[in-house]
Each structure stands twice: as structure tokens, then as C-alpha cells.
Amino acid sequence: MRKIAESTVRRLSLYLRFLEEFEEQGIETVSSEALAARGGTTSAQVRKDLSFFGSFGKRGLGYSVQELVQKLRGILGLGRTYRVAMIGAGKIGSALVQYRGFKQRGFDIVAIFDTDATKVGRGWNGLTVQDARELEAALQDQRVDIAVIVTPADSAQSVADRCVALGIKAVLNFAPVQLTVPDDVVVKTVNLALELETLSYALTNR
């Protein structure tokens, strides 16, 4: 498939959210203009984004909300469930585990690890925290699609390396470091410091 810009994928994901809202409200069709207004972009952008994947609309009418929801789910790969392992049972991990949207969208947390002996063995939303030293043993015989790294900065890279060695191809990283992984592994890093600094920059340069 032709290479699609990350910005496009992010917008598709947003459109999906808005379409789901519309669906709940019982709205049956929507124009690119309406979708754009909801998402703070332009109708041309919406049409262009969708056009990379096909033509889903009806001229003169707009898009069927239901149909577009399905198409976008398909495009984004949300027609299946993903098995997620969380490494790090600290505050952020805890917050994530309880985040409903996770499960709702088909991301099932199937294992949680930590190195802290006081945490290992404790229950966590129906799962038991396992010893991070046993990562390999625990994950060898079960499929994991996505690793969420919520460890301190200094262990994040070594955890990532071990996940890669286990064959995991997608990592969501909350540790404030730049992870190095092979080309066939995708990493998304959520770096709070970066977000704060873009705010600080914006506040300074006005």
C-alpha cells in the first residue's frame, strides 16, 4: 500500500471518533464539511484523507455515517482485538489499566509486570502483577501484539530490547527516552516533557 502520512492516519482516527458521536445521535449521513467543522479542519482535507483509501461518499449527499465508521475501523485495523502487555505497574500504568477506552476499542491487557517485589503478586483489575524478570517465560507461549512501557527512563531501553527479542512489533512508550528499535517495530512515544515544552514555547513566543 502507498505510504500514508502519519498526520492523515491521526485525522482518520479523529474522524472515526466524531462519526461514532454522530452515530449515537442518530445522524445517518454527514458531509465532508460537517465532519471538518467538528474536527477543526477543512472539507477538502477530509475528502483527500479518505480518497487515499477509496471513495466512500455519494455526490450531492455526503457519507453514510454507519458505512464510513465501518470503513475507517477497517482501515485503522480496529476490526480485531490486540493483546497488550504492560511493563511497569506504577501510577501511569495504573491509570492506563483503568482507562475504559482501552478495552472498548479492542485493546485487551493480558499481562502486567513490575520489578518491585512489593507489587509482584498483587491483583490489578483482574490480573496479577508478574515479576518483570520473568517477562520471557511469561510471554513466550502467548501472543502479545503491543507492549506498553511504563517503566522509569533508565530501564525503558532494555525492556524494549527484550520485547523486540520476544517478537513484539509495536510499542507504546511512556518513559521519557528515545527508544531505538529495528525498522520493523513501530514505536509511539508519549513524552510529557515535550508537550509541556511546546506549550512553554507557545506561551513565550506570542
Add this chain to the structure above:
Amino acid sequence: MRKIAESTVRRLSLYLRFLEEFEEQGIETVSSEALAARGGTTSAQVRKDLSFFGSFGKRGLGYSVQELVQKLRGILGLGRTYRVAMIGAGKIGSALVQYRGFKQRGFDIVAIFDTDATKVGRGWNGLTVQDARELEAALQDQRVDIAVIVTPADSAQSVADRCVALGIKAVLNFAPVQLTVPDDVVVKTVNLALELETLSYALTNR
């Protein structure tokens, strides 16, 4: 000042992190090449990014680590402290409050709010959770630079509106909604669902 791309600002923020590492290691000068290698970009990109703000290097030698750290701090507006109000005392809020990098970089949390009566009045890292209904009363007579919104999705917009009314010009939003604010207010949204879906897209289209 000429408009600078957000991607550039984010990279500057990354460079700063790497330079601080170098500084700790006692490295005194660094080339654009070395900085690029650390950050997974190219030397031309590093030089171009910096060139928007001045010329900080010495030809044939590179950049003084110490000097560049200072320049970048200045550019990013990190030469001061920011007063942060957190609205929502749930798990994510809790994780953020304990995140060291926050205070370390000059972002001081000065107030925490929640609507939940069982949380109001409780101590939280040296602060007392205040009733969110009293947001205006509590913030009217003290400066707040940044609001961090960590509420459920359905109250995020109304909280944002109230922050805007109080004159707050920067918002870091963790609620999974698109916030609408006037042009002179900056919003950064950290949307977990979006990140997961770009991963899911990447896993699907390979």
C-alpha cells in the same frame, strides 16, 4: 517572530534533552552530526532547526554544549517557572503530580481540583484537593499559566471554557475530546486512543 513549525519545536526540545545528557557526561562540544545521531535525524536538519533562531556553532568545531543548552532553554521559554493548575484528581492526575520532570523543568503545580466530595480536602503531594466548583474563587487572585485537564470527557470542554474565562492561555488536555478554545489560547491534547490507533494502523498495513 517568523512562524516556526511545531515539528521543529519538538525537535529542539529533544535536542535539549540530549544536550543535558552530554553535559552530565562532561562533554563540552558536540557536532550537528553527533546530535543528529542521538536523536535519529540528520545533521542538516539539526543545523536548519537551530538556524531559525541564530547561529550558535563554530565552524570546524561544533557547538558548545553548555551554550547551546542555555540558548535552547531560552528559545523554549524554560528560563522561568510556570504555575500549573490541575483539574481532576484521578489516576492520571495523580501520576502527573508525582512525575518529577514536571517540577524539575520549572512547572509548579499550585492547585488541584476535583468535583468528587470524597477527594476534596484530601492532601496530595503537599497540596489540598479543592472543590472544582470553586475554581473561579480559588484562581481569581493567583496567576496560573497552564491548566492541565484530567477530567472525564464530558466535563472537559466546560472546564476548558472556565479556564479560558479566567484568562489562562495554555491548556494540556488528557481528556479524549477535541477542545474548542479562542485563537489566543494554546491547547495540546494527549489522546491515548489516537496513539493506539496509529499503532493498530501500522500493525495492519505492513
Add this chain to the structure above:
DNA sequence: CTACATTTGTGAAAGATTTCACAAAAGCCC
């Protein structure tokens, strides 16, 4: 002091993304 090795800073070229603008399709009304 000169030749040489580096490495910056920056116009220009290449590449990517967004916006424009309009023909083509589709429904609606008479």
C-alpha cells in the same frame, strides 16, 4: 604562514502535505 581537515550556516532543490477549484455524480422538484 600555508595547506589541510572539519563543520557550520544557508540558498536552492527535492519532496511532502494542504488547499484550490471544478467537472462529474446524485438527489429533488416541477
Add this chain to the structure above:
DNA sequence: GGGCTTTTGTGAAATCTTTCACAAATGTAG
């Protein structure tokens, strides 16, 4: 069915971002 209105899908143009490539500094060694 014909004319009118709406709205898509998409090449082309405009804009933005990254990469290239090289002259200009700067230090070093002989």
C-alpha cells in the same frame, strides 16, 4: 425528463518541510 442544487473526488497549484551541497569559517599541523 430537464433544470437546479448539493457535494464528492481529484488533478493542479500553493505552501510547507526536509534534504542537498557547497562556500565560508575555524582550528591544527607542519
